[in-house]
Amino acid sequence: MASIRTMSLDEVTARLDGMLGASDVELGADASALADQLLALSEAILEAWLTARGESPTNEAVEGFRLLALHRQGARGEPSFNACRETCRELVFHHNLVRLDPAHAEVARRLRLGVMVARHLMLFIGGKLEVAGLGEFCCAARPLRQQEATAHPTETV
Amino acid sequence: MSGKYKQVAYYPGCALEGTGHAYNRSTRELGKALGLEVVELKNWNCCGAMEVKNIDPKLQTYLSARNLSIADAMGFETVMAPCNGCYHNLKKAEYDLRHDAASREVTDRLSRKAGHKTYEAGKVTTIHALDWIKDAIGEDGLRARVKNSLRGLKIANYYGCMYTRPRHIFPEKDRGPGSESTSKPHFMDDLLAAAGAENVEYPLKTACCGGAHTLSDSDTSTKLVLNLLTTAEACGADVIATECPTCHTGLEMHQVRAEKVFGRKTSVKILYFTQLLGMALGLSARRVGVQENFSDSSDLLRARGLG
Numbered sequence: 001m002a003s004i005r006t007m008s009l010d011e012v013t014a015r016l017d018g019m020l021g022a023s024d025v026e027l028g029a030d031a032s033a034l035a036d037q038l039l040a041l042s043e044a045i046l047e048a049w050l051t052a053r054g055e056s057p058t059n060e061a062v063e064g065f066r067l068l069a070l071h072r073q074g075a076r077g078e079p080s081f082n083a084c085r086e087t088c089r090e091l092v093f094h095h096n097l098v099r100l101d102p103a104h105a106e107v108a109r110r111l112r113l114g115v116m117v118a119r120h121l122m123l124f125i126g127g128k129l130e131v132a133g134l135g136e137f138c139c140a141a142r143p144l145r146q147q148e149a150t151a152h153p154t155e156t157v
Numbered sequence: 158m159s160g161k162y163k164q165v166a167y168y169p170g171c172a173l174e175g176t177g178h179a180y181n182r183s184t185r186e187l188g189k190a191l192g193l194e195v196v197e198l199k200n201w202n203c204c205g206a207m208e209v210k211n212i213d214p215k216l217q218t219y220l221s222a223r224n225l226s227i228a229d230a231m232g233f234e235t236v237m238a239p240c241n242g243c244y245h246n247l248k249k250a251e252y253d254l255r256h257d258a259a260s261r262e263v264t265d266r267l268s269r270k271a272g273h274k275t276y277e278a279g280k281v282t283t284i285h286a287l288d289w290i291k292d293a294i295g296e297d298g299l300r301a302r303v304k305n306s307l308r309g310l311k312i313a314n315y316y317g318c319m320y321t322r323p324r325h326i327f328p329e330k331d332r333g334p335g336s337e338s339t340s341k342p343h344f345m346d347d348l349l350a351a352a353g354a355e356n357v358e359y360p361l362k363t364a365c366c367g368g369a370h371t372l373s374d375s376d377t378s379t380k381l382v383l384n385l386l387t388t389a390e391a392c393g394a395d396v397i398a399t400e401c402p403t404c405h406t407g408l409e410m411h412q413v414r415a416e417k418v419f420g421r422k423t424s425v426k427i428l429y430f431t432q433l434l435g436m437a438l439g440l441s442a443r444r445v446g447v448q449e450n451f452s453d454s455s456d457l458l459r460a461r462g463l464g
Contacts (some may be wrong), residue, residue, distance in 0.1 A: 082322050083365045086340050090360040109391075116388040117360045123384055124365050127377040131370060 166233035167195035170243035177402025179446030183431035221250035239286035241401035296351035304439035306353030313394035352437035382411035426454035
């Protein structure tokens, strides 16, 4: 099995689907390890975006989490990354929720919801890798046609 | 009732006259039921939406500034916009006019050309329909007026992206207790809870629905929406409450498309928060335009004794 740090997005998706399909007993048996794995899979998603932009994914942490540092790195010069800021923070929240009480009666549900949030991150980044403008002019309020707008200013109106 | 926002200028925007008509209807009906008056801006224009902003952001600033100028000329200090896109664009215009001299110059030039007074930043405050109900009536006021409690109705509140992003255009948010949060918005949760609903912990409240790409890259949008829907169901929600016509239409249409294209059926219902609050106040489902929604929630509402 590929190490999470070298996984393709398809492999990440398969791993997330596997976690989603696992039984409560399977999820509960090693909840803390699965929570760590979920965070690592989410990091792999952001790494794919950074690598595609020709950057080296950071190994630093923000607020104790590499995922948040990777988000900050990805958002540099790319305000549309605001669109997945809360998604990343939710992933950290779900990780902490499971790690703080891995024996909780609802741990399987908490893990599954975490996986669904990771899947959203996956879909968003996957979408951006196909259409870079995803999230651009809604979340970032940045025009896609800035250059053309500058070249043809409003005088003509 | 605080008396604040008892009468506000109302900017419905284009979507509320088209696909979001049920939101327009339910917002007006809710206001009436609560004794709040909305006065529609005279001869308002498009806020610039995404299309104009995409091509010429300063022209979008002018278009939104013109609406603010109308509110000012009508003697209002507050304009209420229920649509996230309109709300966002009016806020963005306010921000740009405060911080960008070139935006002020273009707005002034176009305003003079169009023959109306140039809008000056700071004269009119833009609020969302959520702010309107929250500040004018509040949770206690709402609780006291509930006739048909939403008790037992499990709701996932979906705020979409433009209500909180980008954060710098919403200086009144993230101000501590009582203010709205950009990372975990809660105003809709608070109001629906006051009406008796049981809000589920929904981790994708502000997650992207791919709305802007719904025509150019429909599959990406459908997959994002499908994940929003299935996550709401996994959270135990019967209903996703919305406060934006674009989010609402996107959720409804891609719910249908997900079934057609990907064979994935979801049964969670989609309703505007104004429809839910209206029914909690005793208005009929028809009065708040439930029949105009694509998402058919009639069985659920009947079973809960609503509408």
